Amino acid sequence: MDRVADRIAETLAAAGIRHAFGMPGGEVVTFIDALERAGIGFVLARNETAAAMMAAGAHAVTGAPGLLVTTLGPGLANAVNGIADACQERAALIVVSGVVERAVRGRYTHQVLDHAALLHPLVKASFEIEPEGAVAITARALGLATAGPYGPVHLDLSPAVAAMPALAEPAVPPAPLIHPSYISASRSIRELRARLVAAKRPVLLAGYEALRAGAGPIITQMAVEGGMPVLTTYKAKGLLDETHPMALGGCGLSPLADAILLPFLDQADLVILAGYDPIEMRGNWLGRLHDPDRIVEITDWPSDHGMHRAGTVLAGPVLPLLKAVASALQIVPYWPGSEIAQVRAALDDAFTGPAAWGPHSVIAALEAFLPPDAIVTVDSGAHRILLSQKLRVRQPGGLLQSSGFCTMGAALPLAIGAATEVKGRAIVAVMGDGGLEMTLGELGTLRDQGLGLVALVLQDESLALIELKQRQAGLAMTGVRLGATDYPSIARAFGGTGIAVDDAPSLTAALEAAFRSDRFTLIAARINSQDYVGRI
Ligand SMILES: Cc1ncc(C[n+]2csc(CCOP(=O)(O)OP(=O)(O)O)c2C)c(N)n1
Numbered sequence: 281m282d283r284v285a286d287r288i289a290e291t292l293a294a295a296g297i298r299h300a301f302g303m304p305g306g307e308v309v310t311f312i313d314a315l316e317r318a319g320i321g322f323v324l325a326r327n328e329t330a331a332a333m334m335a336a337g338a339h340a341v342t343g344a345p346g347l348l349v350t351t352l353g354p355g356l357a358n359a360v361n362g363i364a365d366a367c368q369e370r371a372a373l374i375v376v377s378g379v380v381e382r383a384v385r386g387r388y389t390h391q392v393l394d395h396a397a398l399l400h401p402l403v404k405a406s407f408e409i410e411p412e413g414a415v416a417i418t419a420r421a422l423g424l425a426t427a428g429p430y431g432p433v434h435l436d437l438s439p440a441v442a443a444m445p446a447l448a449e450p451a452v453p454p455a456p457l458i459h460p461s462y463i464s465a466s467r468s469i470r471e472l473r474a475r476l477v478a479a480k481r482p483v484l485l486a487g488y489e490a491l492r493a494g495a496g497p498i499i500t501q502m503a504v505e506g507g508m509p510v511l512t513t514y515k516a517k518g519l520l521d522e523t524h525p526m527a528l529g530g531c532g533l534s535p536l537a538d539a540i541l542l543p544f545l546d547q548a549d550l551v552i553l554a555g556y557d558p559i560e561m562r563g564n565w566l567g568r569l570h571d572p573d574r575i576v577e578i579t580d581w582p583s584d585h586g587m588h589r590a591g592t593v594l595a596g597p598v599l600p601l602l603k604a605v606a607s608a609l610q611i612v613p614y615w616p617g618s619e620i621a622q623v624r625a626a627l628d629d630a631f632t633g634p635a636a637w638g639p640h641s642v643i644a645a646l647e648a649f650l651p652p653d654a655i656v657t658v659d660s661g662a663h664r665i666l667l668s669q670k671l672r673v674r675q676p677g678g679l680l681q682s683s684g685f686c687t688m689g690a691a692l693p694l695a696i697g698a699a700t701e702v703k704g705r706a707i708v709a710v711m712g713d714g715g716l717e718m719t720l721g722e723l724g725t726l727r728d729q730g731l732g733l734v735a736l737v738l739q740d741e742s743l744a745l746i747e748l749k750q751r752q753a754g755l756a757m758t759g760v761r762l763g764a765t766d767y768p769s770i771a772r773a774f775g776g777t778g779i780a781v782d783d784a785p786s787l788t789a790a791l792e793a794a795f796r797s798d799r800f801t802l803i804a805a806r807i808n809s810q811d812y813v814g815r816i
Pocket of ligand 1: 659660661662663664686687688689711712713714715716738740743744746
């Protein structure tokens with residue numbers, strides 16, 4: 281006999297979902313059973329917020345929506361930060377929570393919360409699944425989650441409904457989306473092409489939606505054949521291999537990089553924003569791209585903010601629009617002087633470390649070691665800003681992080697989610713000691729899932745980013761010092777390998793050993809938080 285839960289699970293599996301992440305409770309055991317029967321493996325996390333980010337990591341590498349399963353009340357409440365992260369990171373996430381049976385809901389109080397109200401500002405919609413239309417509502421949730429901008433959708437499912445016999449209901453396959461090619465003939469495309477032909481100093485600033493649209497090859501062509509310099513947000517790093525001479529790297533959070541990049545952008549006579557979502561940008565960018573004569577935006581949806589203002593907005597699918605525009609790229613080189621090389625040199629210089637050992641050399645050693653198709657995840661903090669500016673990402677999707685929401689505790693779960701789905705690629709989670717200590721329990725998830733990934737903690741015994749802010753404000757260091765945790769012992773206690781390193785050759789040796797091992801490795805690179813001062 282098929283249960284309602286089975287039909288829901290089949291609908292989720294048909295959308296390409298292969299794993300669910302979460303923490304069970306009595307209210308979701310039937311649903312988890314149905315998931316496993318439908319071929320969706322349940323990954324037990326140690327914390328629901330981490331589980332939501334694991335689902336986001338899985339989503340980032342497969343493109344299928346992530347799936348989070350929580351129990352009612354405390355389970356869902358504990359996922360709130362992870363769901364907020366999916367909201368601000370534009371991640372398609374289906375959240376299924378248990379809920380108290382309707383029959384007793386009006387009288388029963390234990391663990392009873394209004395789930396929809398709790399999640400109201402974070403999710404695109406919250407539905408309760410009924411036996412009638414269970415497939416249709418699940419399909420609707422999938423459709424909403426993957427409508428741009430992507431985001432989380434919540435479904436309540438009571439144990440009684442989950443266990444009921446399924447009613448006859450047709451499957452609801454997603455309608456294929458077709459992007460017609462008429463756009464290449466449209467007036468606005470012709471105009472933009474004409475502007476590209478006339479431009480002397482154009483720049484492409486690409487964001488996450490360009491990455492999601494698969495625009496890496498066309499952007500690479502624009503840079504390599506068309507001589508177009510390319511700048512990206514942090515999440516879009518790697519759209520153009522960042523070792524290429526036309527790659528200007530990432531931008532968004534670093535005042536040091538902004539001091540180089542914003543004056544450079546002021547020199548551009550045409551700035552094309554492609555799939556660019558300014559949720560990743562900090563205050564320096566507020567109002568900076570407000571020049572209608574120079575700014576053209578290619579976007580899937582109209583903006584609802586005041587961060588930038590384009591004179592022309594091409595609203596539509598980013599990939600075909602970019603392709604239509606790219607055909608007009610100049611043969612004559614843009615930027616006839618040495619401006620691009622100078623900006624690259626200035627950025628290199630700005631993010632060169634003060635000493636032979638420190639956060640800068642950790643990132644340099646990591647980059648030298650990693651294969652081009654590696655996936656790096658990075659947490660929030662001073663280390664993240666430095667890494668996002670310094671690490672040259674070789675492929676789209678090569679760097680995952682929480683960059684719109686900037687939550688701590690993202691790197692380890694994102695890496696676990698990615699490693700659950702992708703085999704045979706090097707995956708490294710880079711974090712500060714503050715972020716690691718928020719998610720230490722997930723080392724148990726790593727062990728139990730048999731994931732041999734590498735966690736690299738930049739151990740400075742400080743919440744360095746906040747320490748920097750206190751320093752800049754002339755305040756005392758309060759509430760930012762962390763003790764000297766013995767991470768190698770912790771890693772061993774969780775069944776992994778742990779090692780502390782204090783110089784670059786030892787780090788390289790530790791990375792080499794880590795990638796030979798099928799157990800997880802936690803590498804603690806002991807650094808000094810002072811090395812970030814004035815350098816991010
Ligand atoms: C969940 C959450 N809490 C607090 C913050 C504010 N915050 C941003 S970075 C940071 C310090 C991070 O310290 P650590 O992980 O050690 O990294 P570091 O800055 O030392 O590189 C804090 C507290 C946040 N972004 N997210």
